Amino acid sequence: xxxxxxxxxxxxxxxxxxxxxxxxxxxxxxxxxxxxxxxxxxxxxxxxxxxxxxxxxxxxxxxxxxxxxxxxxxxxxxxxxxxxxxxxxxxxxxxxxxxxxxxxxxxxxxxxxxxxxxxxxxxxxxxxxxxxxxxxxxxxxxxxxxxxxxxxxxxxxxxxxxxxxxxxxxxxxx
Numbered sequence: 001x002x003x004x005x006x007x008x009x010x011x012x013x014x015x016x017x018x019x020x021x022x023x024x025x026x027x028x029x030x031x032x033x034x035x036x037x038x039x040x041x042x043x044x045x046x047x048x049x050x051x052x053x054x055x056x057x058x059x060x061x062x063x064x065x066x067x068x069x070x071x072x073x074x075x076x077x078x079x080x081x082x083x084x085x086x087x088x089x090x091x092x093x094x095x096x097x098x099x100x101x102x103x104x105x106x107x108x109x110x111x112x113x114x115x116x117x118x119x120x121x122x123x124x125x126x127x128x129x130x131x132x133x134x135x136x137x138x139x140x141x142x143x144x145x146x147x148x149x150x151x152x153x154x155x156x157x158x159x160x161x162x163x164x165x166x167x168x169x170x171x172x173x174x
Contacts, residue, residue, distance in 0.1 A: 002030070002146075003028065004028040004029060004030040004146070005022075005026035005027055005028045005029065006019070006022040006023075006026050006028075006029045006030070007029075007030050007032070007163070007166055008022065008029065008030070008031040008032070009031075009032050009153050010031075010032070010033065010034075010042070011031060011032075011033025011034070011035060011040045011041055011042065011147075011149075012041050012042035012043065012044045012133075013041070013042075013044040013047070013132070013133075013136075015031060015033075016031075016041075016044075016133070016136040016137070016140060017136075019031045019140055019145050020104055020136065020139060020140060020143065020145070023140075023143045023144070023145050028146070029144075029145045029146065030145075030146045030148070031140065031145055031146070031147045031148070032148050032151040032153060032169060033147065033148070033149050033150075033151060034150070034151060034152050035149065035150070036149055036150050037149045040133065040137070040149065041129070041130075041133040044129050044132065044133050045129045045130050045133060046129055047128070047129040047132070048124055048125070048128045048129060049118070049122040049123055049124045049125065050097055050098070050101070050122065050123055050125070051065075051070075051094075051121055051122050051123075052065075052070075052094035052095060052097045052098060052123065053065055053066065053067050053070045053091050053092070053094050053095050054095060054098075055095075057120075059108075059110065060098070060108050060109075060110060060111070060123045060124070061119065061120060061121075061123060062111065062119040062120045063120040064120075065120055065121045067088070067091050067092060070091045070094070070121075071087065071088065071091060073121070074087060074091075098123055101125070104135070104136060104139050105135040105136070105138065105139045106125050106126075106132060106135055106136075107125065107126040107127075107131075107135075108123060108124065108125060108126055109124050109125070109126045110124075111124055112124075148169070148171065150171050151169050151171050152169070152171075153166065153169055154169070
């Protein structure tokens with residue numbers, strides 16, 4: 001029976017980021033993706049950019065996007081965060097996302113003209129969502145993360161509030 005330090009269920013952007021970061025702290029990481037390899041990544045395949053706070057224009061942002069403006073935009077879209085302190089923490093930490101992504105192999109492109117002025121608030125990764133996924137999966141393989149496709153988790157064992165075992169994984173033919 002294989003033993004892992006961390007189990008990540010999913011194969012999209014959040015799962016990949018969790019697996020990559022977990023591998024920096026533990027030896028054995030298993031990631032289970034329900035899709036076949038050619039369809040991996042869920043909705044991440046359809047994305048193209050990120051939004052994060054930043055202090056000034058650079059080669060990929062056309063101007064500053066302050067923490068306060070980011071919060072104002074968040075409130076305008078959602079009506080307000082349920083937890084203001086957590087929202088502010090996330091906004092502050094968003095400044096580190098482009099470098100983390102770069103460190104994990106992501107390449108960037110300059111915003112195209114006519115992108116509804118999103119060049120100041122959003123940063124585009126080169127090649128869109130499929131390229132982002134392929135980059136992260138290459139990094140995961142290079143780091144020794146075990147990835148299984150067509151895997152559906154049916155039962156987990158918890159004891160004393162902690163995860164103990166993955167009891168059943170059903171793998172479907174690819």
